[in-house]
Amino acid sequence: MHLLFQTRGDFNMETMDAIKRRRSIRKYTSQPIDEDELIPLIRAAMYAPSAGNQQPWEFILIDDNDLLEEFAIKHSNAHMLSEAPAAVLICGDLSRLKHDKFWVQDCAAACQNFLLAAHDRGLSTCWVGVYPRENRVADIRKMLNLPDQIVPFSLIPVGKPAETLPVPDRFDSSRIHKNNWK
Numbered sequence: 025m026h027l028l029f030q031t032r033g034d035f036n037m038e039t040m041d042a043i044k045r046r047r048s049i050r051k052y053t054s055q056p057i058d059e060d061e062l063i064p065l066i067r068a069a070m071y072a073p074s075a076g077n078q079q080p081w082e083f084i085l086i087d088d089n090d091l092l093e094e095f096a097i098k099h100s101n102a103h104m105l106s107e108a109p110a111a112v113l114i115c116g117d118l119s120r121l122k123h124d125k126f127w128v129q130d131c132a133a134a135c136q137n138f139l140l141a142a143h144d145r146g147l148s149t150c151w152v153g154v155y156p157r158e159n160r161v162a163d164i165r166k167m168l169n170l171p172d173q174i175v176p177f178s179l180i181p182v183g184k185p186a187e188t189l190p191v192p193d194r195f196d197s198s199r200i201h202k203n204n205w206k
């Protein structure tokens with residue numbers, strides 16, 4: 025994806041295309057993913073907006089398949105982690121907060137940037153929610169020895185796609201309101 029300038033009120037079609045085509049992919053090839061491939065995704069995540077620019081995120085690279093397998097076995101809807109060659113855990117650092125509970129939105133914005141950057145590079149991901157599920161938070165905390173101020177937010181498997189999914193049609197004009205709810 026190359027940066028295009030917005031002209032005459034048109035959308036940057038490459039950005040829109042990436043937003044619409046990104047899907048949660050849960051099947052990956054066995055091709056390994058190098059750390060070098062993950063860093064640009066984290067770079068994109070770090071460019072996300074955050075409340076008061078507090079940037080409360082931390083990232084843990086995971087290539088230990090035993091860890092991913094352990095999490096996949098313990099938690100429903102996390103099976104794809106067991107075949108992912110790598111994953112990144114996005115965490116919130118509560119010691120960096122200037123605007124208290126906004127860390128959740130900040131990490132969500134970072135997570136979405138990460139997913140879009142991965143899509144841009146032909147890598148597949150799935151947002152596996154951790155926070156606020158207490159059992160997932162507690163397990164990851166223990167597995168990765170996280171200090172108290174670090175809250176695991178989302179776990180993102182990264183791999184080369186072994187499935188493709190169609191572009192959904194999600195636009196729904198009935199969900200748009202003007203000036204009031206009527």
Ligand SMILES: Cc1cc2nc3c(=O)[nH]c(=O)nc-3n(C[C@H](O)[C@H](O)[C@H](O)COP(=O)(O)O)c2cc1C
Nearest residue numbers: 046047048049050100101102150151152153154189
């Ligand atoms: C907060 C959040 C938590 C999610 N947790 C999981 C999960 O635990 N397991 C999973 O397979 N997908 C998870 N997903 C992915 C959603 O299922 C997926 O985004 C949704 O079905 C829409 O599909 P799409 O991402 O392909 O557009 C999560 C997504 C979000 C935003």
